[in-house]
Amino acid sequence: MVEFDLSGIIGWSINIDSATLEVYEQTVGDIGLGYGIYRITSSWDEATVIWNTRPTWGVSAYDYITSDASPGWWTFDVTALVQEWVNETYTNYGLCVTAAGGSCSPSLVNSSEYSDQDLIPTLTIEYTLTDVEGVSWGEIKADSL
Secondary structure, three states: OEOOOOOOOOOOOEEEEEEEEEEEEEEOOOOOOEEEEEEEOOOOOOOOOOHHHOOOEOOOOOEEEEOOOOOEEEEEEOHHHHHHHHOOOOOOOOEEEEEOOOEOOOOEEOOOOOOOHHHOOEEEEEEEEOOHHHOOOOOOOOOOO
């Protein structure tokens, strides 16, 4: 599970062109095992959460990867989810990377506290400002004084 502070862009009039989550697989699981990225749907505390007290997450993954049984980067497309957060469709409680279907996964990815800061989870967002001129706001007429 990982959460990124996006409070600086929540509610902005922007279009998320792309958003990717990258996590580093440090401990290798089985080859060919599928992993999904899920939206966490309830609050949680990083300092106290364990498997038995984990928060809830959605039933549908935003993206999947298949493990090749070697350490390395996993990249997930989370463009739609980040747009939903920015639009305030959902509250940002973070993301969960887990075996497809939400079961406990044998592979382990590095956390944000991992000693090598080059191998911690990263969220990269590319966006454009919404074209206000292109949006129809209706017609306003005013009389001059």
